[in-house]
Amino acid sequence: MRLSQMLLVTLREDPAEAEIPSHKLLLRAGYMRRIASGVYAYLPLLWRVLQKIARIVREEMDATGAQECLLPQLQPAELWQESGRWDTYTKAEGIMFALHDRQGRDLGLGPTHEEVITAIARDMIRSYRQLPLHLYQMQTKFRDEIRPRFGLMRGREFIMKDGYSFHGDEASLKQTYLEMHRAYSNIFRRCGLDFRAVEADSGAIGGSGSQEFMVLADAGEDEILYTEDGQYAANVEKAVSVPPDALPSPFTTYELRPTPGTDTIEKLCQFLQCSPTQVVKNLLYQVVYDTGMTVLVLVSLRGDQEVNGVKLQNQLTRLAAAYGGNTVLSLTVPDAEAQAKWASQPLPLGYLAPDLADTYIQSVPHLVPQFLRLVDRTVVDLQNFVTGSNQPDYHMVGANWGQQVSMPQRVVDVRKARPGDRAFHDPSQCLQTARGIEVGHIFQLGTKYSQALGATYTNEQGEEIPLVMGCYGLGVSRLAQSAVEQSYDKDGIIWPVAIAPYQAIVTIPNLKDPDQIQAAEQLYTALNQAGIETLLDDRDERPGVKFKDADLLGIPFRIVPGRSLKQGKVEVGQRATHRVEEIPLDQVVMTLQQLIAVATE
Numbered sequence: 001m002r003l004s005q006m007l008l009v010t011l012r013e014d015p016a017e018a019e020i021p022s023h024k025l026l027l028r029a030g031y032m033r034r035i036a037s038g039v040y041a042y043l044p045l046l047w048r049v050l051q052k053i054a055r056i057v058r059e060e061m062d063a064t065g066a067q068e069c070l071l072p073q074l075q076p077a078e079l080w081q082e083s084g085r086w087d088t089y090t091k092a093e094g095i096m097f098a099l100h101d102r103q104g105r106d107l108g109l110g111p112t113h114e115e116v117i118t119a120i121a122r123d124m125i126r127s128y129r130q131l132p133l134h135l136y137q138m139q140t141k142f143r144d145e146i147r148p149r150f151g152l153m154r155g156r157e158f159i160m161k162d163g164y165s166f167h168g169d170e171a172s173l174k175q176t177y178l179e180m181h182r183a184y185s186n187i188f189r190r191c192g193l194d195f196r197a198v199e200a201d202s203g204a205i206g207g208s209g210s211q212e213f214m215v216l217a218d219a220g221e222d223e224i225l226y227t228e229d230g231q232y233a234a235n236v237e238k239a240v241s242v243p244p245d246a247l248p249s250p251f252t253t254y255e256l257r258p259t260p261g262t263d264t265i266e267k268l269c270q271f272l273q274c275s276p277t278q279v280v281k282n283l284l285y286q287v288v289y290d291t292g293m294t295v296l297v298l299v300s301l302r303g304d305q306e307v308n309g310v311k312l313q314n315q316l317t318r319l320a321a322a323y324g325g326n327t328v329l330s331l332t333v334p335d336a337e338a339q340a341k342w343a344s345q346p347l348p349l350g351y352l353a354p355d356l357a358d359t360y361i362q363s364v365p366h367l368v369p370q371f372l373r374l375v376d377r378t379v380v381d382l383q384n385f386v387t388g389s390n391q392p393d394y395h396m397v398g399a400n401w402g403q404q405v406s407m408p409q410r411v412v413d414v415r416k417a418r419p420g421d422r423a424f425h426d427p428s429q430c431l432q433t434a435r436g437i438e439v440g441h442i443f444q445l446g447t448k449y450s451q452a453l454g455a456t457y458t459n460e461q462g463e464e465i466p467l468v469m470g471c472y473g474l475g476v477s478r479l480a481q482s483a484v485e486q487s488y489d490k491d492g493i494i495w496p497v498a499i500a501p502y503q504a505i506v507t508i509p510n511l512k513d514p515d516q517i518q519a520a521e522q523l524y525t526a527l528n529q530a531g532i533e534t535l536l537d538d539r540d541e542r543p544g545v546k547f548k549d550a551d552l553l554g555i556p557f558r559i560v561p562g563r564s565l566k567q568g569k570v571e572v573g574q575r576a577t578h579r580v581e582e583i584p585l586d587q588v589v590m591t592l593q594q595l596i597a598v599a600t601e
């Protein structure tokens, strides 16, 4: 491709809309244009990058025996009503774009395809002989994200590869899941990314597990906790760890102590001269289920620890059935306005005890008149602890479970693991922290969707049972930008060779020099003929402008027929290292072939 014929508009200044380096660079280098919030046009250079990623994804997926297909983006509401996700996706989370057709039927634009694929499996899979089966597709997904940002990182329209596998049993699912782990690792390695697979939250579905593939980068929205020995890595949403040991309590006998003005753990510990590890703190939440029922939740947790909102939400979803529901619509800390709607008297906030009386809750329709009490594991073994007394300005000290306060029944893990905590598998290992961009998520779904939609098969014993499912997502457009986020310098993008839009660029410094033009044209033709995707910068621009643009675009290898042309040589420069060598004209193709082979092996 000749730059003189290309739509190439580069910007010297950072666009105001972009916050992180990869977003700025892709805009500045003319790879994409923003059309609306979270909606981007992929211009020709970016499209080539996306196609290269797609090719690698296809090769690795096909090698596992998965088959490519293309599912509709326009999806009928009925399917989503069958799975029970229509209301959550269009109303509660509101992530799905919903619309009506001219007949007044409801449709959604596909944010994901579990429903569609399960309906196909329901119609077409009858027997164990058809299993296992794995279908995948690559296409544009639509999600009305609350906060679209960082360009392709969180778009409202983006390209995803999603795959769905069907199995007769868990063992078969596990095998495919492992193959996907391998395939994804190959994909990200081949794309030149520095990544890590981490244990991930599977939501309340549970399943037997899920893993996310994280590209390591400071701009990542996710926090990863991992150990140096490589044995443990998890998204903080999911991470577990051994909390620091609690210090022995200085209070040996029970007492109700005046503790004026100590409505925070910090003030309390300063006042009592004790460690937060000796305190049982009690936090109030308000959850609304899909049935419209509101439940007030009291969580008891050690004073030095924090609640992990994802773990708490999962616990509450698991308890939904007890309140006749399926899912959590909202989980909040009730503010004064919310409290006014249900509290029968002012709450002793800052001084709550685990046994705060249910009489604090008024009898109101759609409100459960008892607290749901959850105890985090961190407080179960505490002795002689400090906790609220349900009276403002007083705390209990030297309290014990079963004596001054009875222990609520539900013991759960809702604590947030932290960097520095000890690891379960080896307490000599401490958790370290890193930031990551989630580029892939593999998931053992189990029978959630097959049961909901009635997708069954007949096993060898002649019984009709639900299909066991897995699903595997990979953000193709997010991956492209992540590669930039991991690889750039002050001059611009440094594409990993395997996914660069072009591998080489021949720059003609001086268009008035016929020798330069001749050498450049010759190289341009020879390189392309040898299968090396090459650009020719034949624009009538100053050399400085051309070199700057080549750096900004991030093309891995640059060839310049310059001063040494008289000696039959040209400059071959590497974008990543800025190393330049003079190579005889007739060796340029071979040299580049070698460089590319080394970079993509």
Ligand code: ATP
Residues within 6 Å of the ligand: 112, 143, 145, 152, 153, 154, 155, 156, 158, 159, 160, 438, 439, 440, 441, 473, 474, 475, 476, 477, 478, 479
């Ligand atoms: P996130 O937690 O980042 O919102 P998700 O868990 O909703 O992602 P999945 O449903 O697992 O994402 O989708 C599979 C993959 O699609 C993700 O791993 C990610 O790479 C990509 N992806 C998801 N949402 C977006 C988005 N809004 N823009 C670009 N890529 C996305």
Ligand code: MG
Residues within 6 Å of the ligand: 212, 438, 441
């Ligand atoms: Mg995910």
